[in-house]
Amino acid sequence: MKQGRPRSIRQGRNLPEVRADNLNVVLEALQKLQPISRSGLAEATGLTAATITHMTDELEALDLLVETPSSERQVGRRPTLLSLNHARGQVIGVELSRSIVHVIRSDFGGRPLARLERPFRATTSVKKGLALLREVIAELVDPGLPLLGIGVGIPGPVDSERGVVLGPPNFGGWRDVPLAAGLGEHFGVPCWLDDDAKAAAFGERWYGAGRHEETLLYVSLRSGVGSGLIVGDRVYRGAHELAGEIGHTTIHVDGPLCECGNRGCLETLVSIPAIMQEVRRLGLDAENPADLHRLVLAGDRKAQSVQERVYTYLSAALVNAVNHYDPALIVLGGQLVRSWPDLTETLAEKVKGRSFGYLSKDIRIVESALGRDATALGAVAIAISHILRDPQGALKPKPTVPESAALSPAAAHP
Ligand SMILES: [Zn+2]
Structure with missing residues (x-):
């Protein structure tokens, strides 16, 4: 970060920066719209045909483009389609x-x-x-x-x-x-x-469940509980890169002490170590969340109450997140999601039942498409x-x- 200058003063762009910006604009458009013709790129980015030609020449020199002939025949000649060179x-x-x-x-x-x-x-x-x-x-x-x-x-x-x-x-x-x-x-x-x-949030945005959403919240449920918020295609970081610490939001004001110093953080109630601690306290025969889920399916009342409690806390945390951020999509990932096959659907129903009608109406809650990756x-x-x-x-x-x-x-x- 540049020091000694108020951050609210906007900075101008000099020519080399404008060029770099335009190159980036072209690359972003290419990545989203490929395969696309040069004229399609000009139309999508608002840059002139001459600028597009200049930019694509530059990208070709870096071996970043591949050209394929379009199957659509236009008057005179077939336009060439451009894609990023994945190889x-x-x-x-x-x-x-x-x-x-x-x-x-x-x-x-x-x-x-x-x-x-x-x-x-x-x-x-x-x-x-x-x-x-x-x-x-x-x-x-x-x-x-x-x-x-x-x-x-x-x-x-x-x-x-x-x-x-x-x-x-x-x-x-x-x-x-x-x-x-x-x-x-x-x-x-x-x-x-x-x-x-x-x-992981960025991965789901680019290659996974959030490919068509510009505002999404990824929540990771495993030994810790974390999240990543994508706003307008970018990761939202906050002032100290601590945005998204959903695991340390207060869910139970008189709850257990958390290592962060606060009480009743989400992580102290629904992280895998917290769940397994409760499992041991109740004397249940389960080594991990998947074992616990088998007990639930077998009708074990204590196991069902442990899982139900986790779902209640988690849905409350997600309702808070929906009300804070209004994401179009919530993606749930992590070992707990893979161990409890009904988790995503159960939480989706609970969240819809608890948040404001107009806020939760269109929200989608889905399982990570990338899983362990x-x-x-x-x-x-x-x-x-x-x-x-x-x-x-x-x-x-x-x-x-x-x-x-x-x-x-x-x-x-x-
Ligand atoms: Zn905490």
């Missing part, structure tokens, strides 16, 4: 959670080509964690294809602009770790990171969106830093 190279998306590292290698269109998952313990040293990350990524990268960028989704709080992991709760010694710079230097490509739920594919989408925002800068070859110099402990803890 331009590979992109890596990483989900780093408290228990696993899940990595996806995708093409430039976000189509997964390979996946790799390894157990990960956040409480082991940062140095070992970084070594594992590098190892898994290196194993998945195809040496025959250009690597264009890396995206990482990790529990917040993060500083997404600087690519720094600030210190997620229950994440061992991971404090102020410049993860994006470290991985980027090691692999010689740009790297970006974001909060895991925000990454949501955060890693979201990280892919984040990387691709950054590359498309500044293709000249992002696709410039960078020198690879020798193994010994990259991500040394000194670099990880400046």
Whole structure:
């Protein structure tokens, strides 16, 4: 952030920035409308035919476009249709959670080509964690294809602009770790990171359940409870990148103490550890949420009451979110959603029954379309969106830093 200048003063754009903006406008239109002709692009973006030709020449020079002849015959000749070159190279998306590292290698269109998952313990040293990350990524990268960028989704709080992991709760010694710079230097490509739920929200917006919605809320239900809000195609961050901490909204004012210092946070009532604590207190024979669901189906009254209580708290939290944000779509993801097949439908009914009629009338509540891949594919989408925002800068070859110099402990803890 630029210091010493009130943020409310709008800044003008000089010519090179206007050009970069226009290139970005063309790329965004291409991504949404492809395959599309040059005249179609001009019409969609409001740019002149000459500007479009100039921009597409620039993108062709970066090998970002493919041309196909249109099947529609027009007077004189068939127009050529343009699409993004999905074979331009590979992109890596990483989900780093408290228990696993899940990595996806995708093409430039976000189509997964390979996946790799390894157990990960956040409480082991940062140095070992970084070594594992590098190892898994290196194993998945195809040496025959250009690597264009890396995206990482990790529990917040993060500083997404600087690519720094600030210190997620229950994440061992991971404090102020410049993860994006470290991985980027090691692999010689740009790297970006974001909060895991925000990454998943972005993934659902680009490749999943929210492809046709510009305002959507993704809620992740697992060992923690998080969310990501997409407004007008962008992730909403708030002043301190803490927007979306739905897990720490107060649902029960006299409820259990939360590690954030507050009482009765949603996370203390519906996170998987909170549910399993209740299961143990009641002496139920269940090791995980899927076991609990089997007991519910078998007619176990205690198990049913545990699940019913979770649904009540969750629906209250979603009603609050609907009233705060008025999203067109709520996407539910995470292990709890996959373990309880009736969760999404039950919550959708409860939310419609509880929120203002006119607000909830059109809201859709659906299950994540990307499932276990949501955060890693979201990280892919984040990387691709950054590359498309500044293709000249992002696709410039960078020198690879020798193994010994990259991500040394000194670099990880400046
Ligand atoms: Zn809390």
